[in-house]
Each structure stands twice: as structure tokens, then as C-alpha cells.
Amino acid sequence: MQTYNELYIGLRQQLKEHGVEACSLEARLLVAHAADKRPEELMRDLQLYSSPEVEERLAALTARRLGGEPAAYILGRWGFYGLDLRVTPDVLIPRSDTEALVETALGLLRGHGEESRILDLCAGSGCIGCALGSALPKSHVVLGEKSPAALEIAKENARETLGARGVCMELDVTEPPAGLLGSFDMIVSNPPYVARAELETLDESVREYEPRMALDGGADGLDFYRAILKHWPALLRQSGWMVFEVGETQSERVQMLLRLAGLRAVGAARDSRGVERVVYGRI
Numbered sequence: 001m002q003t004y005n006e007l008y009i010g011l012r013q014q015l016k017e018h019g020v021e022a023c024s025l026e027a028r029l030l031v032a033h034a035a036d037k038r039p040e041e042l043m044r045d046l047q048l049y050s051s052p053e054v055e056e057r058l059a060a061l062t063a064r065r066l067g068g069e070p071a072a073y074i075l076g077r078w079g080f081y082g083l084d085l086r087v088t089p090d091v092l093i094p095r096s097d098t099e100a101l102v103e104t105a106l107g108l109l110r111g112h113g114e115e116s117r118i119l120d121l122c123a124g125s126g127c128i129g130c131a132l133g134s135a136l137p138k139s140h141v142v143l144g145e146k147s148p149a150a151l152e153i154a155k156e157n158a159r160e161t162l163g164a165r166g167v168c169m170e171l172d173v174t175e176p177p178a179g180l181l182g183s184f185d186m187i188v189s190n191p192p193y194v195a196r197a198e199l200e201t202l203d204e205s206v207r208e209y210e211p212r213m214a215l216d217g218g219a220d221g222l223d224f225y226r227a228i229l230k231h232w233p234a235l236l237r238q239s240g241w242m243v244f245e246v247g248e249t250q251s252e253r254v255q256m257l258l259r260l261a262g263l264r265a266v267g268a269a270r271d272s273r274g275v276e277r278v279v280y281g282r283i
Contacts, residue, residue, distance in 0.1 A: 126154035144171030191224035251276035
């Protein structure tokens with residue numbers, strides 16, 4: 001038998017050799033999962049010996065990961081903005097780039113107070129709305145998602161993080177909103193934004209495992225921005241904000257779409273890699 005530290009170091013090296021950037025994080029999470037421990041418990045127990053059962057489970061998890069399956073789907077949960085969220089292949093995996101949207105949105109909401117009403121469109125796992133609602137403990141959040149399977153994951157995450165302050169609804173952003181939604185201080189969205197011709201060029205783990213409907217943004221990748229800006233600004237309160245995540249080359253084009261839709265104070269914010277990842281405007 002090996003110690004947990006030996007299992008961790010061995011898996012980290014395997015992942016590194018396969019080009020996994022977050023090899024240390026993923027190795028820690030996968031070994032902890034195989035051992036049925038929390039990551040902090042694993043770090044405490046690194047010098048202890050594992051068991052044949054743990055090593056067998058870890059071997060199966062490792063085979064799945066080295067076969068291309070994302071760690072988040074193997075684990076069934078993934079961290080985002082300090083939250084531990086439920087994740088399945090029915091939703092996109094929350095990414096650190098998207099945390100720039102949360103940070104930007106929180107900054108824009110400072111003038112609206114903690115009791116803001118927020119609508120998260122194309123919510124997927126609900127990671128954005130849940131993060132905002134958790135950071136603003138008096139806010140109310142509506143998570144809107146078209147996919148029934150994804151909506152079930154959003155409901156789980158909303159229950160765990162927001163309780164009664166989070167409501168999940170099946171919403172199609174390409175259609176006008178129902179009248180019973182009310183009004184909002186902010187609408188946020190990380191919509192599908194990959195141009196259809198570029199889908200096959202995506203990394204294999206994204207192309208083969210993540211839901212196509214959450215990626216395909218139409219011929220130029222901008223279909224969902226156009227639809228949201230056509231149908232949904234009417235739900236914003238006076239001086240309410242629309243905040244989008246955008247692809248690496250889309251910032252200027254999406255800013256233009258916001259201006260054409262009549263939004264003011266249009267601007268952009270960068271993610272941790274310096275990419276203009278967030279575009280926003282005020283009604």
C-alpha cells in the first residue's frame with residue numbers, strides 16, 4: 001500500500017505529463033474523492049497509508065481523467081467563487097474566467113444596495129447567480145435556463161446556496177419574457193458564444209463532454225446576445241445593468257450591440273489573464 005501523499009504525487013505527475021494545467025488541484029481532489037475525504041482531511045492525512053480499496057477506486061478515476069473526461073464531471077462538484085457546486089455533463093463546468101463577471105457585477109451593484117433583484121439568464125449550473133446571491137445576503141435571484149436537465153442542477157445549487165432567496169425558472173431567452181417575472185436591478189448572462197464553425201476546434205474535453213447547446217452561439221457566436229438585448233432589457237429597473245460574459249475576441253462587437261440596443265455607460269472588464277471577458281451597460 002501507498003501513503004496518500006504517494007498517491008497524490010504519483011497522480012499529479014501523471015496529470016502533468018498529460019498536459020493538465022491544474023494537475024496539483026485535480027490530483028488533490030481526485031485522491032480525496034477516492035478516499036471519501038474532504039480535501040482538507042486529505043492534506044491532514046497525507047502521511048497515513050491508504051487501502052487497496054482506495055487505490056482501486058483511484059485507479060478507476062485516473063483512467064477516466066486520462067481518457068479525457070473532465071475532473072468536474074468525475075467528481076460531480078466543482079468550486080466557483082468560494083462555492084462548492086453540483087456539476088454534471090448537463091451543464092458547463094464553472095470556470096475561473098467567469099469569476100470576473102461576478103466581480104464586475106458586484107461592483108456595479110454597489111449603488112443598488114444588498115436587496116438587489118438579479119436575473120441570471122442561460123444560467124446552466126446557476127454558478128453566477130448563486131455567487132452573486134451569496135455575496136449579497138439580502139438579494140433575490142432568479143435563475144433562468146431552457147434545458148430542463150440543466151435547470152435541475154441549478155435548482156440543487158440554488159437550494160444549497162440561496163435557500164428561499166433563489167428561484168429557478170425554465171426560460172427561453174430567444175422569446176419575450178413572461179409578465180410575471182417582475183423587474184430587476186441587474187440581468188447577468190454567460191450565454192453560448194462559440195461560433196458554430198469553431199465548435200470542432202475546441203479542446204477535446206470541452207468538445208466531447210460539455211453540452212453543445214451551452215456552447216453554440218450561432219454562425220458568428222452572437223445570436224444569444226442579440227436575442228437577450230431584443231427581448232429582456234424591458235425587465236430592467238431604471239439605471240439597471242446588463243452584464244455579459246463574452247469570448248476572447250467578442251468584446252467590441254458585443255459593446256456595439258449594447259449601444260445599438262440603447263444601453264448607456266457601456267464598458268468592458270478584464271479577467272485574470274487580461275482578456276476583456278465582461279461587457280456591461282446600463283438601461
